[in-house]
Amino acid sequence: MAGGSNSQSSGERSDSSSTSVSRKRQASSVSPTGISKKRSTMQMDLDILGCPICLGKLTIPIFQCENGHLACSSCCPKLMNKCPSCALPIGHIRCRAMESVLSSISIPCPNTKFGCTEYVFYGLESTHEKECLFSPCPCPALGCDYTGSYRDVGYHYYTYVDTCLTPLHPYELFTYDKSSSVRMNISDKVKILVDKINNTLFAVQCFREPYGVCVTVSCIAPSSPEMQTCSYHLSYTVDGHTMTYKSPGMKNVVEVSFQTPLENFLFIPHSSLLGDLLEMKLYIGFH
Structure with missing residues (x-):
């Protein structure tokens, strides 16, 4: 959803197991050509950023089979590098697209309500939270x-x-x-x-x-x-x-x-x- 819109996407899930969070990128980024790109506010369902195997948070590196099924780096050895969805090998091909998505997402610190104004990259919340000056x-x-x-x-x-x-x-x-x-x-x-x-x-x-x-x-x-x-x-x-x-x-x-x-x-x-x-x-x- 584009930044500033208050309307709710028709495809957004409303059940309690789905979490939809407004994500604000930390600052402007500069492209290799020197052109500044304004970061936006968007809404994203956190479920799509979870490993479909262990349901934990996806972290880089992320792997996929030839059919595009994903698995986190921890799950691949446990699966004997065999995709549970289609039985094709998994654990050798990186999913660079999803890795780029993760590396570009930043979210508010969990201690926002206690006064923290920091934004942290997805998957690193717990690391920041341990050292956050506003830990409750x-x-x-x-x-x-x-x-x-x-x-x-x-x-x-x-x-x-x-x-x-x-x-x-x-x-x-x-x-x-x-x-x-x-x-x-x-x-x-x-x-x-x-x-x-x-x-x-x-x-x-x-x-x-x-x-x-x-x-x-x-x-x-x-x-x-x-x-x-x-x-x-x-x-x-x-x-x-x-x-x-x-x-x-x-x-x-x-x-x-x-x-x-x-x-x-x-x-x-x-x-x-x-x-x-x-x-x-x-x-x-x-x-």
Whole structure:
């Protein structure tokens, strides 16, 4: 369908298994002769871009038999290079036309509703989504089902806690490049630190293990190259003895996990604990 038209094609399927998406090409392309070609907006049924064998997304290279039946590169060896539709050999002839179609299609990032304005090539959505600055983060407050970009979640969290009538563990404010005290009960498992300037949340977590407690700190944000990496120093002192952990780089997580970490934590043995309360010193700086 040509760009700008609101009419629906008579051949467009309306059942729930068919997905029709408006596709906007990212920018103008330049031909070998130097003539600029304006990219258009079009509608396309995603089903035609799927492998007819495994139903997964077609990715380059794409193969066809002599009758033009398609198969993705993963399916050809499984089929013993025999087309399931006509039994002719498949896996040796590339379908250049369909490859050209795939290489020319770009679609909005799946995180558009959270603020991302990027367009990504078809089939590479998951790669971009893993590094997208707008990957959705669930609110870490118990009983809250809000989800948004990390900055939206940061602002939502402290306003939600401040106005919520249900008793919640209060958050703590902190300042970068400055050591501060963190007090929390081990049984609470998590304490949220808030940077109100940048609307960023950090989670300090405790994990009880047979021989002691593991304490780790993570930033509630996507693992995006656009995020500035933080590091942290965490220390715990008892009877004049100080245990310290210095992280080479803080881990970013879109959602707080309660699975015991395998690395990057401060370990405090049971013999050094003073009841359920932990009083620690924490320094968070930019890496």
